Amino acid sequence: MWKTVARHLLSRAAEARAADPAVVKTLREKVVASKLGRSLAIRHVSAGSCNACELELRATQNLVYDLTQYGLSFTPSPRHADILLVTGVSGKNMREALLQARAGMPEPALVVAVGDCAVDGGVFKGSPAICGGADSVLPVDLMIPGCPPSPERIVQGLLALVEANVVPARVVKPRREPR
Amino acid sequence: MILLSHEDWKAKEGRFIALWTDARHAYALYEPGELVAVELVDNAYPALHHAGAGWFQRLAQDLNGHKALGAADIRPAIDHKRDTDGGGLWPEFKSPEVEGVHQVAVGPIHAGIIEPGHFRFSVVGEQVLKLEARLGYTHKGTLGMIRGKSPRLAARFAARVSGDATVAHGIAYARAAEVALRLEVPGRAIYLRAVMAELERLANHTSDIGAIAGDAGFAFLDARFALARERICAAAAAAFGHRLMMDVVVPGGVAGDIATGGAVAVFEALDALEAELPSLKRIFEDYASLQDRVVGTGIVPPNLAAAYAAGGYAGRASGQTHDSRLLPGYPPYETFPLYVPVEREGDVAARIRIRLAEIPESIRLIRDMLHSLPDTPIAIAPPTGSGEGLGVAESFRGPVWYWLRIEGGSIADVFIADPSTLHWPLLEHAAATAILADFPLINKSINGSYSGVDL
Ligand code: SF4
Numbered sequence: 001m002w003k004t005v006a007r008h009l010l011s012r013a014a015e016a017r018a019a020d021p022a023v024v025k026t027l028r029e030k031v032v033a034s035k036l037g038r039s040l041a042i043r044h045v046s047a048g049s050c051n052a053c054e055l056e057l058r059a060t061q062n063l064v065y066d067l068t069q070y071g072l073s074f075t076p077s078p079r080h081a082d083i084l085l086v087t088g089v090s091g092k093n094m095r096e097a098l099l100q101a102r103a104g105m106p107e108p109a110l111v112v113a114v115g116d117c118a119v120d121g122g123v124f125k126g127s128p129a130i131c132g133g134a135d136s137v138l139p140v141d142l143m144i145p146g147c148p149p150s151p152e153r154i155v156q157g158l159l160a161l162v163e164a165n166v167v168p169a170r171v172v173k174p175r176r177e178p179r
Numbered sequence: 180m181i182l183l184s185h186e187d188w189k190a191k192e193g194r195f196i197a198l199w200t201d202a203r204h205a206y207a208l209y210e211p212g213e214l215v216a217v218e219l220v221d222n223a224y225p226a227l228h229h230a231g232a233g234w235f236q237r238l239a240q241d242l243n244g245h246k247a248l249g250a251a252d253i254r255p256a257i258d259h260k261r262d263t264d265g266g267g268l269w270p271e272f273k274s275p276e277v278e279g280v281h282q283v284a285v286g287p288i289h290a291g292i293i294e295p296g297h298f299r300f301s302v303v304g305e306q307v308l309k310l311e312a313r314l315g316y317t318h319k320g321t322l323g324m325i326r327g328k329s330p331r332l333a334a335r336f337a338a339r340v341s342g343d344a345t346v347a348h349g350i351a352y353a354r355a356a357e358v359a360l361r362l363e364v365p366g367r368a369i370y371l372r373a374v375m376a377e378l379e380r381l382a383n384h385t386s387d388i389g390a391i392a393g394d395a396g397f398a399f400l401d402a403r404f405a406l407a408r409e410r411i412c413a414a415a416a417a418a419f420g421h422r423l424m425m426d427v428v429v430p431g432g433v434a435g436d437i438a439t440g441g442a443v444a445v446f447e448a449l450d451a452l453e454a455e456l457p458s459l460k461r462i463f464e465d466y467a468s469l470q471d472r473v474v475g476t477g478i479v480p481p482n483l484a485a486a487y488a489a490g491g492y493a494g495r496a497s498g499q500t501h502d503s504r505l506l507p508g509y510p511p512y513e514t515f516p517l518y519v520p521v522e523r524e525g526d527v528a529a530r531i532r533i534r535l536a537e538i539p540e541s542i543r544l545i546r547d548m549l550h551s552l553p554d555t556p557i558a559i560a561p562p563t564g565s566g567e568g569l570g571v572a573e574s575f576r577g578p579v580w581y582w583l584r585i586e587g588g589s590i591a592d593v594f595i596a597d598p599s600t601l602h603w604p605l606l607e608h609a610a611a612t613a614i615l616a617d618f619p620l621i622n623k624s625i626n627g628s629y630s631g632v633d634l
Contacts, residue, residue, distance in 0.1 A: 044292050045288050045295070046293070046294050046295050046317070047295070048295075048316070048317045048318070048319055048630075049294060049317065049342070049630065050317075050339040050340065050341060050342035050345075050630045051293075051294050051341060051342045051343050051628060051629070051630050052339075052342025052343065052345065052423055052425070053342070054292050054293055054294065054342075055342065055343060055386075055423070056422070056423075057292050058292045058386075058405075059405070059408070059409060059412070061405075062402070062405040062406060062408075062409050063402055063405070063406045063409075064406065064409050074292060076290035076291070088294075088317065089319055091316060091317060091318055091319060092259075092261055092265070092318075093257070093259045093261060093287075093315055093316045093317075093318055094287065094295055094316050094317075095261065095264075095265030096261065096265035096266055096267075097287045097288055097295065097316075099265060101288055122339075123324075123335050123336060123339060124319045124320070124321075124324060124339075126324075127319055127320035127321075127323065127324050128320055128323070129257075129318050129319050129320030129323070130319055130320065137265075147339075147425070148342065148423070150416075150422060
């Protein structure tokens with residue numbers, strides 16, 4: 001059995017990741033009142049992707065990146081979600097659905113744009129069929145660029161949200177001076 | 180291209196692949212690459228009777244305002260008639276007139292991490308009587324973005340028509356441009372393209388088989404197949420600089436050579452998959468509860484697959500033998516023997532078995548190709564010419580076709596036919612043979628691309 005355990009330890013390729021402190025700092029100011037804590041539920045919406053961003057988003061859940069270890073998980077319902085994660089351009093045909101998904105979420109909620117398309121339209125910038133990036137439809141709190149961003153980059157980006165939402169640890173004073 | 184009379188156009192038989200229009204003509208493409216056309220009269224052309232023509236004719240209406248005279252299906256395709264604020268009316272979905280029938284609406288936002296589309300089921304109890312798929316939500320104006328660009332620049336759009344098949348789209352696009360510009364691609368580029376195409380096939384086959392098993396409650400298979408896909412993507416990044424190998428194929432060749440150590444990374448990923456595959460296959464075959472979900476589920480009978488000229492695993496699981504890699508003039512597959520598995524059951528299980536059988540084939544092809552890479556340049560610069568060209572590549576889900584007209588170094592017109600266009604109607608049929616709870620399995624087993632047809 002030890003052999004199996006050892007082998008599996010070796011096959012866990014990803015090291016622990018950390019959020020970019022600068023991003024965390026700006027986000028903290030935004031979420032100052034929310035303090036959702038360490039476990040955040042994500043509702044994903046593709047508003048007009050090429051489907052590659054979804055492939056890499058799904059890959060964040062695989063054995064190597066294991067997104068859930070950081071407290072982040074996907075939920076099918078916007079009602080259970082803290083984060084609206086948008087991939088793809090905001091196509092004119094998806095505008096209404098995207099707004100409805102956002103409206104269905106409890107406050108406070110955060111919006112994340114993943115992939116160049118969601119950041120600013122990507123290669124499709126200027127196409128008459130699209131509104132633009134996600135922020136042409138909704139206010140966006142965090143952008144994770146890339147075409148598509150690697151699972152590693154997505155995890156790292158999302159970690160900033162977790163960090164920003166953590167209630168600063170209360171300094172626990174010992175009740176009496178230790179003897 | 181052969182110009183036909185309206186009568187001959189309508190009477191034409193064959194395996195229909197695609198239809199599109201430009202300013203003056205309507206074009207129809209048949210296997211193995213036969214292109215015919217008719218002249219438009221008053222922005223209209225006679226509708227074709229082929230089962231697969233529907234979506235193309237609706238698309239031509241929405242994109243170019245060209246009518247298919249006598250077409251049975253005139254629903255809008257990508258034009259959802261939205262107001263500027265995104266609102267607008269829903270179309271009417273008709274249910275069969277049966278006692279107790281009601282509708283279940285799903286989408287455009289789906290439960291999983293996938294593209295958007297709307298499914299309207301008419302059900303009695305749990306039995307699905309009819310499925311109507313409303314697509315077009317991912318319409319990005321890709322064809323319009325390609326027009327007016329140089330062949331080199333437009334490659335970025337071809338690579339983003341359907342991201343899961345970015346390499347195949349890149350190859351089909353590049354081959355169309357190379358035919359139009361009469362360009363001879365160096366041997367090394369041809370081999371590297373094929374290596375990437377087979378890696379892409381492996382990445383999709385593994386992750387999709389796992390996802391289907393996951394939907395049937397077999398999380399273990401999902402996890403292991405997802406790991407196989409992850410290893411392939413990591414190897415692709417090491418060898419070609421991008422996990423999905425996007426933008427590596429360009430007209431004239433490939434954008435970069437395989438990196439030092441890239442082949443070793445690829446071999447290691449293949450070895451790991453090859454070592455684990457027999458045990459994963461055994462789990463798939465041995466568990467009655469898994470087989471119970473997939474055998475006899477979502478049947479596409481061979482005559483239906485033939486009517487739609489379905490390619491890829493969706494066609495080959497239903498008796499179709501076509502694989503565009505077997506077509507003459509598709510290098511380098513002429514040099515490497517290729518076994519194409521075919522089944523006749525047409526259910527979810529058969530589609531999985533086809534994909535399982537294609538995995539060792541792709542592994543063998545990649546090894547053979549990487550061991551015999553020709554020592555030539557990797558690309559030649561495309562000249563500023565004019566011409567028209569067709570290109571095809573076999574993506575993991577079937578043949579991808581591109582048609583290009585290049586004038587004075589920029590693309591005057593383009594059409595893209597992803598195999599999904601012919602697969603979506605098959606999904607509508609297959610869903611109506613099953614219960615609602617089996618739909619996710621059936622849908623994943625066919626796995627049509629939304630972006631690939633919404634264009
Ligand atoms: S950012 Fe790139 S990969 Fe993501 S949806 Fe857009 S084109 Fe596809």
